[in-house]
Amino acid sequence: MKKKITIKEIAKILMVSVSTVSKAMNDSPEISEKTKKKVKELAKFYGYVPNHIAVSLKNQSTFNIGVIIPDIQNSFLAEVLKNIEVHAKKNGYRIITFFTGEKLKEERESLNILSNGMVEGIIVCPSEETFVERQFEHFKNIAETTPIVTFDRLHKELNFNSVSVDDDQSILKACDHFQSTDAKNILFVSSIGWLSVGKTRRRTFTGFIENNTSVTGETIEEHDLDELRKKIEARITDDSQPNIDAILGADIESTSIASASISRNKLKFIDEISLIGYVNKKQNELQFPRVSYINQYPEKVGEKAVELLISNLKQDQKKITQEIIKTEIVKKDTSK
Amino acid sequence: MKKKITIKEIAKILMVSVSTVSKAMNDSPEISEKTKKKVKELAKFYGYVPNHIAVSLKNQSTFNIGVIIPDIQNSFLAEVLKNIEVHAKKNGYRIITFFTGEKLKEERESLNILSNGMVEGIIVCPSEETFVERQFEHFKNIAETTPIVTFDRLHKELNFNSVSVDDDQSILKACDHFQSTDAKNILFVSSIGWLSVGKTRRRTFTGFIENNTSVTGETIEEHDLDELRKKIEARITDDSQPNIDAILGADIESTSIASASISRNKLKFIDEISLIGYVNKKQNELQFPRVSYINQYPEKVGEKAVELLISNLKQDQKKITQEIIKTEIVKKDTSK
DNA sequence: CTGTTAGCGCGTTCAT
DNA sequence: ATGAACGCGCTAACAG
Numbered sequence: 001m002k003k004k005i006t007i008k009e010i011a012k013i014l015m016v017s018v019s020t021v022s023k024a025m026n027d028s029p030e031i032s033e034k035t036k037k038k039v040k041e042l043a044k045f046y047g048y049v050p051n052h053i054a055v056s057l058k059n060q061s062t063f064n065i066g067v068i069i070p071d072i073q074n075s076f077l078a079e080v081l082k083n084i085e086v087h088a089k090k091n092g093y094r095i096i097t098f099f100t101g102e103k104l105k106e107e108r109e110s111l112n113i114l115s116n117g118m119v120e121g122i123i124v125c126p127s128e129e130t131f132v133e134r135q136f137e138h139f140k141n142i143a144e145t146t147p148i149v150t151f152d153r154l155h156k157e158l159n160f161n162s163v164s165v166d167d168d169q170s171i172l173k174a175c176d177h178f179q180s181t182d183a184k185n186i187l188f189v190s191s192i193g194w195l196s197v198g199k200t201r202r203r204t205f206t207g208f209i210e211n212n213t214s215v216t217g218e219t220i221e222e223h224d225l226d227e228l229r230k231k232i233e234a235r236i237t238d239d240s241q242p243n244i245d246a247i248l249g250a251d252i253e254s255t256s257i258a259s260a261s262i263s264r265n266k267l268k269f270i271d272e273i274s275l276i277g278y279v280n281k282k283q284n285e286l287q288f289p290r291v292s293y294i295n296q297y298p299e300k301v302g303e304k305a306v307e308l309l310i311s312n313l314k315q316d317q318k319k320i321t322q323e324i325i326k327t328e329i330v331k332k333d334t335s336k
Numbered sequence: 337m338k339k340k341i342t343i344k345e346i347a348k349i350l351m352v353s354v355s356t357v358s359k360a361m362n363d364s365p366e367i368s369e370k371t372k373k374k375v376k377e378l379a380k381f382y383g384y385v386p387n388h389i390a391v392s393l394k395n396q397s398t399f400n401i402g403v404i405i406p407d408i409q410n411s412f413l414a415e416v417l418k419n420i421e422v423h424a425k426k427n428g429y430r431i432i433t434f435f436t437g438e439k440l441k442e443e444r445e446s447l448n449i450l451s452n453g454m455v456e457g458i459i460v461c462p463s464e465e466t467f468v469e470r471q472f473e474h475f476k477n478i479a480e481t482t483p484i485v486t487f488d489r490l491h492k493e494l495n496f497n498s499v500s501v502d503d504d505q506s507i508l509k510a511c512d513h514f515q516s517t518d519a520k521n522i523l524f525v526s527s528i529g530w531l532s533v534g535k536t537r538r539r540t541f542t543g544f545i546e547n548n549t550s551v552t553g554e555t556i557e558e559h560d561l562d563e564l565r566k567k568i569e570a571r572i573t574d575d576s577q578p579n580i581d582a583i584l585g586a587d588i589e590s591t592s593i594a595s596a597s598i599s600r601n602k603l604k605f606i607d608e609i610s611l612i613g614y615v616n617k618k619q620n621e622l623q624f625p626r627v628s629y630i631n632q633y634p635e636k637v638g639e640k641a642v643e644l645l646i647s648n649l650k651q652d653q654k655k656i657t658q659e660i661i662k663t664e665i666v667k668k669d670t671s672k
Numbered sequence: 673c674t675g676t677t678a679g680c681g682c683g684t685t686c687a688t
Numbered sequence: 689a690t691g692a693a694c695g696c697g698c699t700a701a702c703a704g
Contacts, residue, residue, distance in 0.1 A: 032673060
């Protein structure tokens, strides 16, 4: 493998000083056009490019942004990540991505590594285990020296700039929508009951049911997806119990399973049973039926996260901004 | 924002030299236990961690691997990426990810940035535009100083270690499977006719048809997904033409659309029409029907790519390894 | 216009 | 057992 050429070697070849080369490469007005041309030609010839590590050390700035997310397979997170990358690039930043697999230990390590001067700020979606274990110290420690923006998942201990989605509102909107289209008995299905966001969504749902006399509600929570499918199918085909005329999916998986269960048992969407939930948007457009869904606007989340971080980078701000993205019910084929 | 503490400041506080602190932190046998303890305690107290940029510059090694992929929304690429990250981490490397959006310009820029000392090697899935424009010089230039491993997409000009999937074989396997289950007229659908991999898949299909008298074949290629859907639906419901009894999807999108089209028009899977194609595996498991698919084993691709790169990093190897991952038809609900 | 020098943070001889 | 000095590649303040 050929060694990369440095400024020093170019200087030697041209019999000038390293600073002349450096200035020429950076188009300093101090250098004559003739010299600039000579230097640049040779640089191009040897494929010279400034060593980013050295520049970072010298300038004390890396133009890297760290991103930590629990799972790339989650289509919402993947879409947020993509938009983070796009907007970071637009602002001249690169991203360094770590995946935690929802593990606290991985999260701690990622934060440590990234804060060692590798990046100027960190955008992070805290892992589930972090919430379960209620461990937030590692965030606070890092935040003393490195700006942090969190997204998607909130906690009162996480006192940073953040972008999240109005989860309560979206569940309520779906419930309201069902109620206004005359649903009588809503089934809430979830494969993320163990996850904090799953708990919030369930609580919001049960709260709605308790405060409304015109609708009743039931809940199926099951982490094992195949079990979940069985339970849902058993319930919606059970004639001995009150009829389910609407299903609310608390996450992408349970919504998919609910849709498949309805199709497999040949129930008629809308006429017999409606469905609203969370989906993989891109995939949903191609399917039949396309499920009516709660749009969480991952593009906005990603863009806003970058925006908050960069403004924080540019000036040491004191006030914390907790941005909340409004969600929206998008009607497709499975609901009125 | 608090400034990060350096070795220098710790040295000053402890009234020792920087080299003593450095050695103590790295458990050098030259340093007494007493001093080590003193240094480490203070370091911990101040949350000291060595500056990664400085260490990288000093050691001329970053322990970073660059990854360049066209699109994170592609579930195959996303799964490969995830596995690259996992295996990189397992070997003590971090990954820096860039997305090209299938653009040549973005690919060039990404390669340039990454090869400026940021990473020790690069794993890249070349963008589509690169193939269309037949531009491979930028790879060759970078490869002189930085080890490169390509994956998924091959070209004879790309003379690097690579991991790919036996695309021809997988299409042939699907065709064979249809033939052996008595399909008479196979429809090949594709939304990626413009993509090199799409062309290969189509050629393989038409080649199969030409060499087999017992089956006939048709092709629908359409980049606009809604148009594609219309064309597929029109064709499979057109009684004036020969009956289509099998569909082969050339990519995830067209396969999804084909499945949805069949469902929407209430054709019976297997009895009336079969379907095999590429899918988002995770999503496919939750759907009804689950589409019979070609498994490309993204886990293996990711793992192998990291393996090839790291072995290349460890010793300057001369022989090029072009790994090919065997695919497999996985029978689900849409085919015999 | 060009060169010399210092220093970013760290690890590593080589002295002491 | 500890410290002084150098250099990784680069930029910038200061001289000339």
